[in-house]
Amino acid sequence: xxxxTISPKAQYTLVDVxxxxxxxxxxxxxxGEIPWSKGGKTDPWDHVESAMGLTIGGYHKEAxxxxxxxxxxxxxxxxxxxxxxxxxPEKGAYKDSNxxxxxAVGVLHYYLxxxxxxxxxxxxxxxxxxxxxxxxxxxTEGEVFWAKRADDSIDKVxxxxxxxxxxxxxxxxxxxxxxxxxxxxxxxxxxxxxGRAIRHKPHLFDQSKSRYSMDWYYPVLxxxxxxxxxxxxxxxxxxxxxxxxxxxxxxxxxxxVTVAETAELVISLAAIGEFEAAEIVFEWILDKKYEDEAxxxxxxIPEREIYTKEKTTWTAAxxxxxxxxxxxxxxxSTLFSHSFWKPYPIVLGQxxxxxx
Numbered sequence: 258x259x260x261x262t263i264s265p266k267a268q269y270t271l272v273d274v275x276x277x278x279x280x281x282x283x284x285x286x287x288x289g290e291i292p293w294s295k296g297g298k299t300d301p302w303d304h305v306e307s308a309m310g311l312t313i314g315g316y317h318k319e320a321x322x323x324x325x326x327x328x329x330x331x332x333x334x335x336x337x338x339x340x341x342x343x344x345x346p347e348k349g350a351y352k353d354s355n356x357x358x359x360x361a362v363g364v365l366h367y368y369l370x371x372x373x374x375x376x377x378x379x380x381x382x383x384x385x386x387x388x389x390x391x392x393x394x395x396x397t398e399g400e401v402f403w404a405k406r407a408d409d410s411i412d413k414v415x416x417x418x419x420x421x422x423x424x425x426x427x428x429x430x431x432x433x434x435x436x437x438x439x440x441x442x443x444x445x446x447x448x449x450x451x452g453r454a455i456r457h458k459p460h461l462f463d464q465s466k467s468r469y470s471m472d473w474y475y476p477v478l479x480x481x482x483x484x485x486x487x488x489x490x491x492x493x494x495x496x497x498x499x500x501x502x503x504x505x506x507x508x509x510x511x512x513x514v515t516v517a518e519t520a521e522l523v524i525s526l527a528a529i530g531e532f533e534a535a536e537i538v539f540e541w542i543l544d545k546k547y548e549d550e551a552x553x554x555x556x557x558i559p560e561r562e563i564y565t566k567e568k569t570t571w572t573a574a575x576x577x578x579x580x581x582x583x584x585x586x587x588x589x590s591t592l593f594s595h596s597f598w599k600p601y602p603i604v605l606g607q608x609x610x611x612x613x
Contacts, residue, residue: 273550278573298340309574313577313586314577355416
């Protein structure tokens with residue numbers, strides 16, 4: 258059996274990196290597919306996130322296998338169905354733009370961790386088809402519509418979280434193109450339009466989702482908001498979502514925190530150089546796990562009841578990505594750092610610091 262090589266730095270993360278990665282591996286199927294949980298469904302975004310977790314854990318062979326599954330299951334138009342069960346799309350599945358775009362993030366992440374040029378070339382056609390599909394769903398003002406239905410009609414709702422993630426995916430796709438010596442000016446034009454929409458045109462996005470914490474931090478996590486504006490956004494809604502000692506609320510008006518959202522806030526904070534705050538938030542989730550080191554999906558406040566017994570691979574992966582960014586476990590650890598995408602250091606300026 259393939260044995261992972263764990264970074265020596267892993268001992269300092271306060272997370273058992275090997276065990277968390279092995280949990281993801283235990284859920285992965287023989288063909289490379291990584292469902293949410295054992296016996297559960299698969300969606301293409303969380304599948305890629307889980308593959309990134311395997312990469313961080315040193316399971317490069319298995320992570321590569323996951324990406325090959327993505328390539329083989331991609332449809333002719335470049336998309337994937339939103340949910341699969343036992344290899345087939347679930348009833349009511351649709352073609353989600355964000356879920357489709359995220360393959361670019363995973364592919365670049367794997368390349369940064371391994372330096373595998375052959376893999377980058379292998380996945381290039383898959384990335385191209387995915388990104389071209391997503392750009393076809395971009396509105397005239399830069400927003401990206403969230404999905405096509407099974408009948409190929411477009412649901413013309415734009416989601417801030419999804420569009421922010423797509424912005425990150427476009428960044429990664431363009432970096433892959435650059436590494437391969439390819440020119441994609443229409444990708445760059447789409448990225449610039451989308452960035453302007455996220456920063457300056459909030460009316461384009463579904464406002465009913467603003468109660469979800471992901472709408473709060475995703476524009477920062479994905480680099481659409483940077484420097485002073487990023488820090489201001491984090492600070493502005495900190496008290497609405499961040500519960501000291503517990504984690505990040507999934508939605509502002511419901512009494513439960515989720516480990517994945519908390520880990521993603523850690524990523525967002527570290528991405529803008531707020532490492533002290535990021536490490537404190539990271540500590541909030543360290544006790545929220547099972548004996549086998551798999552993390553709880555979420556917990557209620559103040560009862561401390563695990564609100565779903567499902568052990569989710571994407572939760573484990575989010576924790577590993579946060580640990581990697583904090584502690585530099587792999588050479589892909591800087592992928593979400595805003596400085597990775599800039600030719601100059603980020604200067605936060607005279608902005609009030611976060612209270613936590």
